[in-house]
Amino acid sequence: MKKANPAPTMKDVAKEAGVALGTVSKVVNGLPVGDAYRIRVEAAIEKLDYQVNSYAQGLKANKTYTVAVLIPNSYTPFFSHLIYQLNMALLKRRYRMLLCCTDYAPNTEQEYINMARQNKVDGIIGLTYDPNLVVDEDIPFVTIDRYLGPNIPCVASDNFAGGQLAAEKLADLGCRSVAFLRVGSSLTNEPNKRRAGFENGCLARHLNYTMKILEDGESFDEFEIFLRSHLHDGRLDFDGLFCVTDRLAYFIIEMLERMGLRVPEDVQVIGFDGVRNFGDCDYACSTIVQPVSEIAELCVQLLLQDDSSMKPPLVCLPVRYAYGGTTRENSRQ
Amino acid sequence: MKKANPAPTMKDVAKEAGVALGTVSKVVNGLPVGDAYRIRVEAAIEKLDYQVNSYAQGLKANKTYTVAVLIPNSYTPFFSHLIYQLNMALLKRRYRMLLCCTDYAPNTEQEYINMARQNKVDGIIGLTYDPNLVVDEDIPFVTIDRYLGPNIPCVASDNFAGGQLAAEKLADLGCRSVAFLRVGSSLTNEPNKRRAGFENGCLARHLNYTMKILEDGESFDEFEIFLRSHLHDGRLDFDGLFCVTDRLAYFIIEMLERMGLRVPEDVQVIGFDGVRNFGDCDYACSTIVQPVSEIAELCVQLLLQDDSSMKPPLVCLPVRYAYGGTTRENSRQ
Numbered sequence: 001m002k003k004a005n006p007a008p009t010m011k012d013v014a015k016e017a018g019v020a021l022g023t024v025s026k027v028v029n030g031l032p033v034g035d036a037y038r039i040r041v042e043a044a045i046e047k048l049d050y051q052v053n054s055y056a057q058g059l060k061a062n063k064t065y066t067v068a069v070l071i072p073n074s075y076t077p078f079f080s081h082l083i084y085q086l087n088m089a090l091l092k093r094r095y096r097m098l099l100c101c102t103d104y105a106p107n108t109e110q111e112y113i114n115m116a117r118q119n120k121v122d123g124i125i126g127l128t129y130d131p132n133l134v135v136d137e138d139i140p141f142v143t144i145d146r147y148l149g150p151n152i153p154c155v156a157s158d159n160f161a162g163g164q165l166a167a168e169k170l171a172d173l174g175c176r177s178v179a180f181l182r183v184g185s186s187l188t189n190e191p192n193k194r195r196a197g198f199e200n201g202c203l204a205r206h207l208n209y210t211m212k213i214l215e216d217g218e219s220f221d222e223f224e225i226f227l228r229s230h231l232h233d234g235r236l237d238f239d240g241l242f243c244v245t246d247r248l249a250y251f252i253i254e255m256l257e258r259m260g261l262r263v264p265e266d267v268q269v270i271g272f273d274g275v276r277n278f279g280d281c282d283y284a285c286s287t288i289v290q291p292v293s294e295i296a297e298l299c300v301q302l303l304l305q306d307d308s309s310m311k312p313p314l315v316c317l318p319v320r321y322a323y324g325g326t327t328r329e330n331s332r333q
Numbered sequence: 334m335k336k337a338n339p340a341p342t343m344k345d346v347a348k349e350a351g352v353a354l355g356t357v358s359k360v361v362n363g364l365p366v367g368d369a370y371r372i373r374v375e376a377a378i379e380k381l382d383y384q385v386n387s388y389a390q391g392l393k394a395n396k397t398y399t400v401a402v403l404i405p406n407s408y409t410p411f412f413s414h415l416i417y418q419l420n421m422a423l424l425k426r427r428y429r430m431l432l433c434c435t436d437y438a439p440n441t442e443q444e445y446i447n448m449a450r451q452n453k454v455d456g457i458i459g460l461t462y463d464p465n466l467v468v469d470e471d472i473p474f475v476t477i478d479r480y481l482g483p484n485i486p487c488v489a490s491d492n493f494a495g496g497q498l499a500a501e502k503l504a505d506l507g508c509r510s511v512a513f514l515r516v517g518s519s520l521t522n523e524p525n526k527r528r529a530g531f532e533n534g535c536l537a538r539h540l541n542y543t544m545k546i547l548e549d550g551e552s553f554d555e556f557e558i559f560l561r562s563h564l565h566d567g568r569l570d571f572d573g574l575f576c577v578t579d580r581l582a583y584f585i586i587e588m589l590e591r592m593g594l595r596v597p598e599d600v601q602v603i604g605f606d607g608v609r610n611f612g613d614c615d616y617a618c619s620t621i622v623q624p625v626s627e628i629a630e631l632c633v634q635l636l637l638q639d640d641s642s643m644k645p646p647l648v649c650l651p652v653r654y655a656y657g658g659t660t661r662e663n664s665r666q
Contacts, residue, residue: 066431073417075612080413081369086404087434098399099432186382247611278608278617279408 008048017044018089028094032174041102058158067303068116070109070126077275079127081188082144085296086125093304095122106130124304132186135270142217142303144295146189150313155295156190159315160197162288166242166270167209169202169286173268173328178207179230179254182244183330190316191244194272198242210238224255231259236267246271249285255324269326283324291317315330341381350377355374361427400636401431401449402440403459410608411623412460415477418629419458426637428455439463450520454634464520475636477628479522483646486635488628489523491528491649495621499575499603500534500542502619502654506601506661508573511540512563514556514585516547523649524577527605531575532537543571557588564592569600579604584617586659602659616657625652 008055010028013019017040026033027041044050044328064153069086072077083099098121102108109130116124116139123140128148135141163180166245170178180198184191193209202209205271212226236256243249249271253263263269264286274289276282302311323329343361347354350373359366360374377383382572404412416432423430431454442463449457450473450536456473461481468474472483480487496513503511515533517524527545535542545559551575563570576582582604594604597619607622609615614653616622627650635644656662 059642069432073612074420074567075410075413075417077408077612080408080612083416083432084408084434087407088436089434090488091433099402099416099430100424101417103421247614249609250614275611277610278408278583279406279413281583284611311456 005168007048010050012048012214013041013044013050016048017041024209025084030289039329064122065094065286066096066098066121066125067120067300068100068225069101070102070112071102072127072129073101074099077279078273078292080279081292082127083294085293086299089300091298093300095300095304103126106131106132109133114189125299129187140303142299144186144299147314152313153311154190154314155299155302156314156316157295157319159190159193159319160200161316162272162290162319163197163242164201165197165200165319165321166194166272166288167198167207169270169327170200170240170242170268171205172209174209174237175268177210177238178202178240178242179210179212179238180242181212181248183218183220183223183248184244186216191272194244194317204262207240207324217269220251223252226260227252227255227259233258236261238267240268241270243269243271246273246275246287247283249287249326253285263326268328270321271324271326274322283321283322286324286327286329287322288319290319341383341618342581345381346374346377346383349381350374355446362495384477392624397455398427399429399431399454399632400633401445401454401457402432403433403435403445403457403461405437405460405462405537406434407432410612411606412624413612415629418626419632420632422629426633428633428637434465435461437462439465439603442466443663444527458625458632458636462520465666469543473636475632477632478524479520480647485646487523487647488632488635489647489649490623490628490652492523492526492652494498494649495605495623496527496530496532496536496575498530498630498652498654499605499621500531500540501538501574502603502660503605504538504540506573508571508601509541509571510543510571511535512543512545512576513577514576514592514664516553516556516581518578519549524605527577540573553584555623556585560585560588560592567593569594571600573601574603576602576604579606579617579620582620582659583653586618596659597661602656603654604659616655617662619662620655621652623652 010024011021014024019037019040022032025038026039027038066088069083071083074083077184087097100112101232102112109128110133113124113135117185125142125144127144128146135148135152143152143154145156180195182195212223214222241252243252249269253269258265262268270286271285271287274287275284277284298315343354343357347357352370352373354372356366357374360371374565379396400423402416404416407413407416414475416474420430433445435445442461443466445666446526458475458477460477461479469614476487478489513528515528545556547555573586576585582602586602589596589600594600602618604620607618607620610617631648
């Protein structure tokens with residue numbers, strides 16, 4: 001248990017850099033400090049091969065430099081990107097990330113929050129689904145996509161604007177009669193605003209529109225029944241569809257093909273999320289892209305900032321449209 | 334800082350369950366114990382709402398009940414599934430997972446290993462790429478896909494058998510002349526055995542075969558040049574292709590379509606990994622499926638087991654073939 005060579009301390013770094021100890025501490029903890037100071041401190045850290053001992057630091061400062069991320073899983077493309085960007089945003093600040101996949105099990109989320117308290121993580125970033133979730137106000141908590149109360153900052157895409165953008169885009173692309181398809185949880189969450197935004201956009205652009213919203217537990221077959229009821233002599237009543245996620249768009253496009261309809265020639269389809277094939281190849285479909293990296297960065301900023309009076313209850317970040325082969329832009333180029 | 338109600342301790346649980354303290358400890362730490370005991374302890378934990386205080390436990394037992402996972406990123410489909418399955422396997426044992434995305438940066442991997450030492454994690458599971466990586470023998474370390482030395486267990490798919498299976502499958506599906514396409518790191522790792530296995534399978538089944546292996550940094554365009562050099566009067570010299578990953582297969586299929594070739598009618602394509610669209614929908618292509626859940630489970634078992642003499646240096650787990658639309662099974666059904 002003896003140390004052969006004592007590791008360099010923060011004091012050694014301060015001496016080497018010719019700055020105050022507090023300045024080193026700020027740099028190490030990712031707090032604002034003048035660039036000139038930062039560069040000197042970083043050079044000294046490099047030279048001395050100084051390693052932050054987070055565990056010891058945690059004991060001293062009652063901090064663990066650890067943040068727990070609660071999310072259903074890591075394989076759904078939107079979640080996998082969010083995890084990656086959160087990881088990058090935390091590591092940049094020398095924070096570590098505890099990943100907690102919840103698999104949508106409501107109790108699991110609550111258990112994690114309790115576990116997180118016991119383990120004294122410095123905060124939690126949660127994309128949660130438990131309708132009865134209780135989050136203590138004494139743990140810093142930032143929620144994604146779901147508003148949990150005025151004292152818990154919520155970060156999301158601007159889902160309303162995204163729905164509206166989808167309608168406007170379909171109108172721009174020549175659609176006259178469109179439908180919105182949704183399936184999802186009955187939970188009140190930010191993605192639910194996609195519908196209202198779409199409706200708003202349709203009204204503004206005088207598009208005929210229809211909504212088909214499945215309840216929890218209803219099968220995707222309902223969409224096929226719905227679409228077939230709008231199929232007359234091989235023609236669909238709709239020339240544009242807005243699907244609430246790219247994943248739903250994927251199933252709907254398969255359905256349309258089974259029905260003998262071509263995408264985008266007969267029906268244009270826009271999804272939501274910005275999923276890329278294999279994570280980094282082209283878009284799976286034409287889509288409203290969520291700003292995943294900005295969402296992650298803001299979550300971490302809000303979680304770690306000291307002044308809680310500055311924390312806004314809900315921040316909606318701008319989305320954008322991207323072409324992904326299921327709309328008719330190509331033909332106009 | 335005063336406690337209003339003292340939380341139940343492990344002693345309280347032992348008393349409630351009528352078992353020895355050591356038995357509670359075993360259950361809490363996921364160690365083997367008779368089912369009858371486990372059930373009683375779990376019931377007592379439930380009744381008393383006993384929460385494991387891992388942080389305090391870490392201080393006492395010099396354990397953190399935390400495992401670091403080093404992996405390039407969380408958005409590549411194979412990695413995102415691996416992260417999910419590792420998370421599940423660790424949580425089942427009440428271990429927490431620190432996720433460390435390395436973005437293929439060699440220094441980052443080494444930094445994490447150093448950081449992990451300082452933070453006293455109980456072990457590291459790493460899918461690493463740094464050719465000069467140094468792993469101290471005093472940290473429990475399990476490596477995925479890359480053999481790092483006799484004292485560091487390596488878990489991988491049976492990549493050789495997978496390559497062989499791809500060749501056999503193409504032969505079964507009527508192919509006569511096939512090619513193997515690979516791009517990847519020059520690092521010596523387990524996935525490199527896919528080539529040798531494929532070659533072996535081709536020889537055993539008397540298939541004509543050609544290899545096209547890109548070096549680090551060469552563009553995918555080289556594959557198109559290669560394929561076009563084998564295109565005569567609209568017919569390709571090959572009726573089957575084995576791509577080293579599903580991701581490569583995705584690009585190759587796009588290329589073949591640009592060249593006016595139909596998949597699977599003109600050319601059958603098999604990839605490797607078992608990637609599913611949107612993480613859980615159908616296979617992106619016909620593929621050799623890696624047993625991700627089994628890899629994760631074994632990594633965690635090997636990492637946490639006490640008896641290091643029992644740790645095998647290399648374990649290759651069985652793969653299987655899955656149909657994903659780019660081979661001709663359908664026509665035979």
